[in-house]
Every structure is written in structure tokens, then in C-alpha cells.
Amino acid sequence: MLAIEPLIQLIDLGKEYISQGATIVALNDINLEIFSGDIFGIIGMSGAGKSTLVRCINFLEKPTTGTVVLDGNDLSLLSEKEIRKLRQNIGMIFQQFNLLMQRNVEDNICFPLEIAGVKADERKKRSQELLEIVGLSDKAKSYPSQLSGGQKQRVAIARALSTNPKILLCDEATSALDPTTTSSILSLLKEINKKLGITIVIITHEMSVVERICDKVAIIDNGELAEQGSVENVFSNPKTDAARKLVYHNNNAVMEMKGKRCIRIVFDGKSSFEPVIANMILECRTQVNILFADTKDIKGKAFGQMVLQLPEDSIQADKIINYLKNNKMIVEELIDYVN
Amino acid sequence: MLTETMINEIINGTIATLYMTIFSTLFSYLFAFPLGIALVITRKDGLYPLLGVNKVLDAIVNLGRSIPFIILIVVVIPITKLIAGKSYGPTATIVPLVIAAVPFIARLIESSLLEVDNGVIEAAQSMGASIPTIILKVLIPEAKTSLIVGATIATGTIISYSAMAGAVGGGGLGDIAIRYGYIRYQTEVMMVTVILLVIIVQILQIIGMKIATKTDKRIRN
Ligand SMILES: Nc1ncnc2c1ncn2[C@@H]1O[C@H](COP(=O)(O)OP(=O)(O)O)[C@@H](O)[C@H]1O
Ligand SMILES: [Mg+2]
Numbered sequence: 001m002l003a004i005e006p007l008i009q010l011i012d013l014g015k016e017y018i019s020q021g022a023t024i025v026a027l028n029d030i031n032l033e034i035f036s037g038d039i040f041g042i043i044g045m046s047g048a049g050k051s052t053l054v055r056c057i058n059f060l061e062k063p064t065t066g067t068v069v070l071d072g073n074d075l076s077l078l079s080e081k082e083i084r085k086l087r088q089n090i091g092m093i094f095q096q097f098n099l100l101m102q103r104n105v106e107d108n109i110c111f112p113l114e115i116a117g118v119k120a121d122e123r124k125k126r127s128q129e130l131l132e133i134v135g136l137s138d139k140a141k142s143y144p145s146q147l148s149g150g151q152k153q154r155v156a157i158a159r160a161l162s163t164n165p166k167i168l169l170c171d172e173a174t175s176a177l178d179p180t181t182t183s184s185i186l187s188l189l190k191e192i193n194k195k196l197g198i199t200i201v202i203i204t205h206e207m208s209v210v211e212r213i214c215d216k217v218a219i220i221d222n223g224e225l226a227e228q229g230s231v232e233n234v235f236s237n238p239k240t241d242a243a244r245k246l247v248y249h250n251n252n253a254v255m256e257m258k259g260k261r262c263i264r265i266v267f268d269g270k271s272s273f274e275p276v277i278a279n280m281i282l283e284c285r286t287q288v289n290i291l292f293a294d295t296k297d298i299k300g301k302a303f304g305q306m307v308l309q310l311p312e313d314s315i316q317a318d319k320i321i322n323y324l325k326n327n328k329m330i331v332e333e334l335i336d337y338v339n
Numbered sequence: 340m341l342t343e344t345m346i347n348e349i350i351n352g353t354i355a356t357l358y359m360t361i362f363s364t365l366f367s368y369l370f371a372f373p374l375g376i377a378l379v380i381t382r383k384d385g386l387y388p389l390l391g392v393n394k395v396l397d398a399i400v401n402l403g404r405s406i407p408f409i410i411l412i413v414v415v416i417p418i419t420k421l422i423a424g425k426s427y428g429p430t431a432t433i434v435p436l437v438i439a440a441v442p443f444i445a446r447l448i449e450s451s452l453l454e455v456d457n458g459v460i461e462a463a464q465s466m467g468a469s470i471p472t473i474i475l476k477v478l479i480p481e482a483k484t485s486l487i488v489g490a491t492i493a494t495g496t497i498i499s500y501s502a503m504a505g506a507v508g509g510g511g512l513g514d515i516a517i518r519y520g521y522i523r524y525q526t527e528v529m530m531v532t533v534i535l536l537v538i539i540v541q542i543l544q545i546i547g548m549k550i551a552t553k554t555d556k557r558i559r560n
Contacts, residue, residue: 058465060461060464060465083467084468084469087464087465088466088467090465092462092465092466094458094461094462096456096458098456098458098461098462099459099462100459100481101481101556101557102480102481102483102484102555102556102557103480103556104556111463111466112466112467114476115463115466115467115468115472116467143556144556145556145557145558163466169465
């Protein structure tokens with residue numbers, strides 16, 4: 001039987017920085033294999049070493065120890081020039097999009113092709129194809145400053161794909177985007193992975209991102225690889241402290257309700273209560289605790305009242321109140337209902 | 340009132356001022372641009388870190404910037420004679436003007452290039468761009484607006500330096516202002532030259548700023 005070679009191999013990878021005389025161990029002895037066609041998530045808290053790790057994959061950062069093997073090429077054995085050549089086949093997108101602000105969308109997408117020495121008419125053709133893939137055909141002549149965050153990230157994705165790379169590295173690509181836009185960008189990445197067969201490495205600090213699109217996940221904690229495996233296995237049965245911290249910290253199901261603010265909402269038959277509460281939770285992306293409910297469903301109309309305990313975060317709490325008020329609910333804040 | 344010869348002299352002075360300014364600016368940029376780029380890329384966090392080189396360049400620029408221009412003119416007279424053949428008149432004045440302006444403009448260029456977002460540079464590196472490509476296609480184009488503003492400031496400064504050179508026979512409007520206005524008490528000559536200098540600087544400012552904003556694609560429109 002023929003063993004399948006991994007596309008990306010991190011072997012005993014270590015990275016140290018010297019900063020003001022002190023040595024910072026950003027990565028320590030990381031061993032990781034990523035296979036062709038995977039959507040591989042790398043998750044960890046801020047400062048865990050995720051960006052350093054992803055920058056080592058294309059040697060933007062030279063590892064202090066160990067090496068990276070891409071498609072059988074040991075990067076530490078390649079010359080500077082060979083590495084630049086190789087980078088042309090690895091797309092990368094970033095949290096802050098990093099578009100050239102003085103170039104329009106089309107010229108941004110053409111930039112990697114310019115570097116690769118592709119002819120102008122071919123570049124133009126390719127950028128039109130890519131704009132179609134990311135759904136921005138009408139924005140070819142716009143400048144980045146005229147686009148929304150989600151649109152900018154789409155341009156960045158198109159740019160990263162222009163040279164037909166085998167690998168797409170994403171460093172917190174959705175962290176600057178709102179939930180709806182995040183969702184659409186993740187769908188786009190999934191589609192790209194399926195249609196073009198590109199291997200995607202996703203760096204994030206958000207569980208939800210990994211849950212949405214990754215097949216496999218590695219957890220990085222304090223520069224070390226804490227755990228790796230299939231997303232279901234790692235998330236349903238976290239074995240290490242680091243994994244548990246991440247899984248539970250990010251998971252709403254075990255979030256404690258510590259908020260002191262409570263509201264009474266009255267159903268006067270104008271609405272059906274189930275959609276109102278469910279929609280509010282979906283819309284506000286938060287939890288409420290139902291402390292008391294006395295409601296009747298009469299021919300699909302809701303009558304009665306309900307007392308909700310709001311989340312501790314006052315912005316979230318206000319969001320809930322506003323949502324309910326905007327949906328014509330009678331909302332009354334209760335003082336000292338819980339203590 | 341001004342006599343006809345006086346008027347002719349002022350016209351020639353204006354031409355001489357423009358001549359000195361244009362050529363000094365051009366020659367200064369010829370030297371300052373590579374110097375500014377070198378200052379940026381040899382920094383510790385630059386594209387091509389060379390700390391020793393960076394320190395030396397930095398020291399030279401600081402030294403050049405700290406010598407008062409009027410003294411510099413005198414100090415560099417031997418060099419001026421060597422290059423221009425004489426030490427007075429508009430053409431000779433270009434030499435000290437360039438020597439004084441290069442460190443100043445190099446700093447302006449350095450600070451413009453440093454404004455370019457590191458993330459964009461990192462993106463270009465991730466695409467496999469070489470250092471020359473990054474300089475020519477990322478650093479300079481992305482810093483364009485700031486570089487144009489810098490050039491406007493630089494030209495204005497060179498005009499005022501050229502006027503200062505008038506004190507030692509540098510030619511141009513400054514020379515006229517000193518010869519007639521200061522030494523011979525012809526106040527109206529001085530007034531006219533000052534007004535002309537102000538007008539030239541103003542026109543330059545307006546044009547420079549117009550170009551800078553017109554070409555800046557970061558502005559929504
Ligand atoms: N260029 C650098 N110089 C010094 N320390 C650095 C540098 N880059 C990163 N670090 C340090 O390495 C650690 C990991 O950083 P990073 O990879 O950016 O983490 P993450 O992306 O997971 O938030 C942090 O402690 C950070 O301060
Ligand atoms: Mg990071």
C-alpha cells in the first residue's frame with residue numbers, strides 16, 4: 001500500500017525571539033502534518049504562537065529549530081530565491097486584509113501575477129475569473145477604501161488565489177468581520193476548498209470558525225501543540241487543559257449567567273412568543289435565562305409574561321432590550337430581581 | 340517707483356530663483372531617494388536589516404541637518420568651486436543647496452516610506468516579491484501621497500534656502516532683496532522680491548497639495 005505524503009509537514013519546529021535581551025519561546029517542538037485537500041484549523045488564545053506558526057509555513061519567519069517540508073521540499077534547504085518562487089504557490093490572507101490601498105481591486109488581484117511574471121492581458125483575464133468566483137465582478141475598478149470589510153477580504157482571497165496555489169494560509173481572516181460577514185467568508189473558503197481542491201490552513205482564536213469549516217484541528221497553547229485530531233474528537237472530548245479552556249471558554253452552553261439585570265416582557269396576543277425569543281437569541285447571539293414564565297398559547301398567539309435574566313455584558317443586555325422593543329414587545333426592567 | 344533696469348533685474352532674479360530651485364530639487368532627489376530608501380530598509384525591522392550601515396547613514400543625515408545653511412555655504416566653497424568652477428551665482432549655489440537639501444529630503448522620504456503599513460509589505464513577501472519589487476511596487480506607490488506632500492515641503496524649503504544664499508552672492512531674488520533692499524535701503528525693491536517669493540511658494544504649495552489629494556486613492560469619492 002502506498003502511504004499518502006502530507007502536503008505540509010512541520011518537523012520539530014521551534015521559534016525563539018530575542019527581545020530586549022530576553023528570549024521568548026514563541027514555538028516549541030511542533031510536529032504537525034496537513035494533508036492535501038484538508039481544511040486544517042489551528043486554534044489558540046492570543047499570543048499562543050499561531051501567527052508565528054503560520055508565518056513559518058511559508059518561511060516568512062525562519063524557524064530557530066526544526067523545519068517545514070512542503071510537498072516534499074525541505075524549506076530550510078532552499079535558497080532565498082527558491083523560497084520566493086515557492087511562495088508564489090502559497091496564498092495568504094490576513095486579518096487586516098493588507099490590500100494595496102493605491103491600487104484598484106483588479107490591480108490588487110493582478111499583483112501576485114505581476115510578481116510571477118505573467119503577461120498583462122493574461123493577468124486581466126485571470127482577475128476577471130477570480131472576481132467572478134468571489135462575487136465582486138462589478139467592483140473591478142473600485143479602490144479598497146470604497147469597499148466593506150467583507151468585500152476587502154473577498155478581494156484578498158481572489159488575490160491569494162490568482163496564482164493557482166495549492167495552499168491557502170488564513171491568519172485570523174475573519175476576526176475583523178461581523179458574524180454575518182464571517183459566515184459568508186467561511187462559506188466562500190469552503191467552496192474554494194471543494195471546487196478548487198486547495199488545502200486551507202485556518203488560524204483563529206474562535207471555536208465557531210473551526211466548528212464551521214474545519215475537518216481537523218490543532219490546539220496551540222503557549223507555543224506548544226496541545227492537542228490535534230478531527231474537530232469532533234477534539235471538541236467533544238478535550239483531553240488537555242488548554243483544549244478544555246478553549247472549548248469551554250468559547251462555548252455558550254456552559255456560560256454562567258452572572259448578570260444582575262432582569263426584564264419582564266409582556267405578551268399581549270400580538271405575537272407568538274416562541275419566534276420572538278428564539279429570534280432574539282439568534283439575532284443577538286447571546287443567552288438569556290428564563291427565570292419565570294406564565295404564558296398561554298391561544299390559537300398561535302401568545303398571552304402572558306416572562307422574566308428574563310440578561311447577560312452580564314451591558315452591551316449585550318442593551319441589545320436584547322432594544323431588539324425586543326423594536327419588535328413591539330412591552331419590556332420593563334426589574335430592579336433587584338436577582339442578587 | 341521701480342526703474343526699467345530694476346524691473347529687468349527682478350525678472351532675471353525670478354528666473355534665477357526658479358532655475359536654482361528646480362535643479363537643486365532634481366539633483367537633491369537623485370541622491371536623497373536612494374538614501375531615504377536605504378535608511379528604511381536597513382533598519383532593524385526593515386526589509387534588509389544592516390544595523391551598522393543604518394547607524395552610519397543616520398549619523399551622516401543628522402550631521403548634515405544640524406549645520407546651519409549659511410555656514411554650510413561657506414564650508415563647502417572648495418567643493419562648489421570644484422564642481423561649478425566658481426563660488427558665486429545661481430549655478431554655483433546649486434551645489435550647497437543640494438548638499439543641504441539631501442539629508443533633509445532623505446528624512447522626509449524615510450518618514451513617508453515608514454508610513455506604509457507593515458501588513459501590506461508582509462502580504463507582498465508572502466506572494467514571493469523580491470526586495471526591489473517591494474520597493475518599487477509597494478513602498479513607493481503606497482507612500483505616493485506622502486511623498487508628494489514631502490516634495491512640496493522640500494521645494495519650499497529649497498526656495499527659502501536659495502534666497503538665503505543671496506546673502507553671499509548666490510544670485511536670484513534673495514540676492515536682489517539684500518543688495519537693493521538691505522544695503523541700499525530700496526525698501527520697495529525688497530517688498531517686491533518678498534512678495535514674489537511668497538507667491539512662488541504659495542503656487543507651489545497649492546499645486547503640490549492638489550496633486551497629492553487628486554492622486555490619493557485612499558480617499559473615498
Ligand atoms: N517579531 C517578534 N519579536 C519578538 N517577539 C515576538 C515577535 N513576534 C511574535 N512574538 C511573540 O511570540 C509570541 C507569539 O506571538 P504570535 O505568534 O503573534 O501569537 P498569536 O498569533 O497566537 O496571537 C508572543 O509572545 C509574541 O509577543
Ligand atoms: Mg496572531
